Amino acid sequence: MTEKKGTKEPRKGDRLAEYRGRRDPRKTPEPVPADKALPHGDDDTFVVQEHHASSLHWDLRFERDGVLVSWAVPKGLPWSPETNHLAVHTEDHPLEYATFEGDIPRDEYGGGTVTVWDRGTYETEKWSEHEVKVVIHGSRVSGRYVLFRTGGKNWMIHRMDPPADPEAEPLPEALRPMLPVRRARLPRDQDAWGFEFAWGGRRLMAYVEGGRTRFTDGRGRPVDGPAGLGSRLGGRLGARPAVLDGELTVLDGRETYMIFDVPHLDGRPLLDVPYRERRARLDELDLSGPAWQTAPWYPGDGDAVRETAAEQGLPGVLAKRLDSPYAPGEESGAWRLIEVSARRR
Known part of the structure; x- marks a missing residue:
């Protein structure tokens, strides 16, 4: 699948200014590049990081124009098209962040433990300011997904393919103990x-x-x-x-x-x-x-x-x-x- 013509987002100034402004490289092990991002690569890398911060969430990131465009997904990627999950758009991250794992000090922005939950490649079907359609290929999650903006930084993520595991059953609403x-x-x-x-x-x-x-x-x-x-x-x-x-x-x-x-x-x-x-x-x-x-x-x-x-x-x-x-x-x-x-x- 290929991206629709004319949907690629133009580069903007220093895409990493907000990222750098939130972090002190003397206090956090996260990569903090001194220079602005430059496009390189094939815009086809994605990563999902499990982030045990003040509340557990998963960070979904896509390589795009020299940065990782990022969303925080509190409940992780939906495994079935029957459920949409909230995805909060966050600041762009440097490409080096795709391999980052470590402990961010608790008194720093995003303090907590970060681990790579999944990584792989993706293909873009559509990319605009209000809608992103991609096909991701990871070791733990694969399939067609769409992110659509609902207001401000709030987006929703929806799985477009059938359930990743058709035999999986949702948790029961209530179960009386034996x-x-x-x-x-x-x-x-x-x-x-x-x-x-x-x-x-x-x-x-x-x-x-x-x-x-x-x-x-x-x-x-x-x-x-x-x-x-x-x-x-x-x-x-x-x-x-x-x-x-x-x-x-x-x-x-x-x-x-x-x-x-x-x-x-x-x-x-x-x-x-x-x-x-x-x-x-x-x-x-x-x-x-x-x-x-x-x-x-x-x-x-x-x-x-x-x-x-x-x-x-x-x-x-x-x-x-x-x-x-x-x-x-x-x-x-x-x-x-x-x-x-x-x-x-």
Whole structure:
């Protein structure tokens, strides 16, 4: 595909004046060229950078007339044509920024960590002050996209092609958590079970997408999460959509979200996936932070877990069959809550 004749934007003065005016090269590791930008290259490079600044967003940049024309996209590039995402036009960046990764000091403009999320080439179909149509070819995202101006610096980005992953499913609006039945004794066949601590907290389901998080309670009703938890947890998962199941409890005097299941991940419902495999996928996410932790689990070792729970003053132990699916809203014998005060077998 080739650009329509007459749509190429003419060069303007010093395209990098605003960029330089916002940065002190003595304080930031970002490239800050002393000279004005000069056209070179084929106007075919694009990059998407994940930017953990005051709020997580993704920076979309296209090489154009010697600079990287840039938009900040708070929720990342849409994977389906059914959803448009906000894209805020920002100052032009130097071409050297296409390979930049590093930590910008927190007290500097754009302070935070920058990593390259994707890069590749693109073709221009149309480029004007109000509309940009491109075909991008990256390793993580490819396809036809259009950016259109809605007012001031605010634009929207729309995917024109079919979904990048036709089998991907959006996160559910609400998912009621699976519930255990109460039992007085540990299961006889402990090798067929995994064991977790019962934390005695408030059940919360977390829906993470585009770096943002919303929560529902044990009845599937929308609720507010603890201050700051949603944005920080969303930032940890980045562009990976997920539904997390956990309890909000107090550990060492601090409110902590203990995560013990993942019923939906990367556009795939995991309801029919065995508990053992869901836990393995959850562990791979390595979710550990100042206000959240991946809860530990112990296959086949219920007696030791129960003894530790009693020593720590925890209310009980959860026994979960290793082959059990996730049954939203159901009280299932595949999950069992055993109180530590109950008599052992």
